[in-house]
Amino acid sequence: MGTQYVIVGGSAAGMAAAHTIRKKDSSGIITVLSNEKTAPYFRPMIPYIINGKKQVSDIGLSGKGMFTAKGIDVRTAAAVVSVDTAGKTVKTGSDENVPYDKILFATGSRPYMPETVNGLEAPGVFSLKTVADAVAMADRSRKTDHAVMLGGGILNLKAAFALLEKKIKVTLVVYSPEVLSQLMDPEDAFLVRKALDTAGLSILTGCSATDIITDTDGVCAVALDNGKELPCRMVCVGKGVIPNTDFLHGSDIKIDRGIIADTTTACSVKDTFAAGDVAVTYDSATGEKTVTALWTNAVEMGICAGLNMAGINTRYSGTLGIMNATQVANEPFVSMGIVHTKDKDVETHIKTSNNTYRKIVFNKKGTCLVGALFIGDITNAGMYRYVIREKKPIAGIKSHLINHTLHYGHFM
Numbered sequence: 001m002g003t004q005y006v007i008v009g010g011s012a013a014g015m016a017a018a019h020t021i022r023k024k025d026s027s028g029i030i031t032v033l034s035n036e037k038t039a040p041y042f043r044p045m046i047p048y049i050i051n052g053k054k055q056v057s058d059i060g061l062s063g064k065g066m067f068t069a070k071g072i073d074v075r076t077a078a079a080v081v082s083v084d085t086a087g088k089t090v091k092t093g094s095d096e097n098v099p100y101d102k103i104l105f106a107t108g109s110r111p112y113m114p115e116t117v118n119g120l121e122a123p124g125v126f127s128l129k130t131v132a133d134a135v136a137m138a139d140r141s142r143k144t145d146h147a148v149m150l151g152g153g154i155l156n157l158k159a160a161f162a163l164l165e166k167k168i169k170v171t172l173v174v175y176s177p178e179v180l181s182q183l184m185d186p187e188d189a190f191l192v193r194k195a196l197d198t199a200g201l202s203i204l205t206g207c208s209a210t211d212i213i214t215d216t217d218g219v220c221a222v223a224l225d226n227g228k229e230l231p232c233r234m235v236c237v238g239k240g241v242i243p244n245t246d247f248l249h250g251s252d253i254k255i256d257r258g259i260i261a262d263t264t265t266a267c268s269v270k271d272t273f274a275a276g277d278v279a280v281t282y283d284s285a286t287g288e289k290t291v292t293a294l295w296t297n298a299v300e301m302g303i304c305a306g307l308n309m310a311g312i313n314t315r316y317s318g319t320l321g322i323m324n325a326t327q328v329a330n331e332p333f334v335s336m337g338i339v340h341t342k343d344k345d346v347e348t349h350i351k352t353s354n355n356t357y358r359k360i361v362f363n364k365k366g367t368c369l370v371g372a373l374f375i376g377d378i379t380n381a382g383m384y385r386y387v388i389r390e391k392k393p394i395a396g397i398k399s400h401l402i403n404h405t406l407h408y409g410h411f412m
């Protein structure tokens with residue numbers, strides 16, 4: 001019998017690993033256990049389920065049936081509740097024991113629900129993470145004229161825009177002085193803020209919710225710590241995420257925030273691996289341990305884990321702790337590496353115009369590119385990512401990095 005591979009979690013990291021293993025080991029038995037009811041799908045697309053631009057069937061990963069056709073057994077509604085690393089089995093919620101030779105933990109993360117807000121369990125309160133959340137939000141939005149979003153991170157902004165597009169009034173409540181505080185300093189965010197204001201999003205900064213107020217139809221208002229009350233029929237919480245590690249409690253897999261993975265994605269116990277949002281890996285800009293929440297990182301780590309599981313020793317080149325490339329309100333931006341520069345000992349260069357903002361960050365000595373933030377015009381961002389991540393020597397290209405005249409020829 002071939003090697004038995006078990007993958008817990010069937011999303012970016014898990015499916016990338018499954019495909020990679022299949023390419024390298026044609027006879028291995030690959031089982032993916034997913035606690036979601038839906039077959040694997042492209043998670044970044046779920047806001048389009050809310051605004052009705054996509055159906056669930058449109059966002060499946062690589063179409064229908066492909067995973068089973070490749071001899072990858074994807075089991076949905078199959079939650080793993082515990083792992084026995086000595087006996088090499090996992091137990092599912094339906095009490096089934098599934099044996100493995102090698103196992104990947106690719107369980108991602110779940111939304112953090114702050115204990116400081118009372119009543120978050122009320123009908124009409126959501127947090128956008130799964131396709132099921134998106135379907136439920138689309139449903140609730142039909143009887144909603146005002147939605148309140150708690151948190152100004154990228155996921156909540158995406159959910160906010162999906163609701164705005166349905167002509168619902170949306171108010172974003174942010175404790176920080178500005179939106180997207182994880183991805184940029186407040187003073188760097190003015191172009192994004194202008195785009196959000198123009199798009200009609202109402203933003204309240206420097207305050208937070210204390211209570212969800214309900215009537216017979218669920219949420220009917222949000223009480224704020226400044227004494228104000230916002231009447232609404234829907235709330236979406238976007239206050240960050242927590243890695244899904246509960247099923248490993250009591251096991252000997254090392255956990256510190258997420259699952260500790262080494263430079264080959266291996267965990268603390270032989271034949272166990274971790275990849276994606278659940279894994280603690282290292283930041284290639286700072287060298288520090290980090291957990292990220294990005295589809296591309298999860299896929300890269302999943303591929304690396306798949307190669308190592310199939311016996312091909314492969315090093316993971318690390319991730320950028322802060323890295324996001326997306327757009328809100330038609331304003332594209334890329335934020336990568338060290339971008340929070342206030343009171344930091346770094347060399348910073350900023351160039352700005354009416355519709356672009358570009359901030360380039362070097363280390364203190366000015367010898368190494370450590371971060372970049374582009375808003376409006378994001379051309380060549382991939383090359384900057386390459387220089388940061390691979391710690392490329394910049395002696396001959398520093399002025400090009402600063403003046404945005406870098407091109408592929410500089411790497412040849």
Ligand SMILES: Cc1cc2nc3c(=O)[nH]c(=O)nc-3n(C[C@H](O)[C@H](O)[C@H](O)COP(=O)(O)OP(=O)(O)OC[C@H]3O[C@@H](n4cnc5c(N)ncnc54)[C@H](O)[C@@H]3O)c2cc1C
Binds near residue numbers: 013
């Ligand atoms: C609304 C939204 C928009 C996003 N937009 C972007 C974007 O534009 N660009 C970008 O790069 N990233 C985006 N992301 C982030 C991106 O989706 C994640 O970084 C990526 O999905 C992480 O992949 P993963 O495989 O590590 O984990 P996940 O995608 O979180 O998948 C983990 C899977 O494991 C399952 N699972 C958990 N515990 C168990 C268990 N015990 N047993 C079985 N199964 C389990 C989970 O239910 C889930 O299906 C977005 C995320 C959301 C929610």
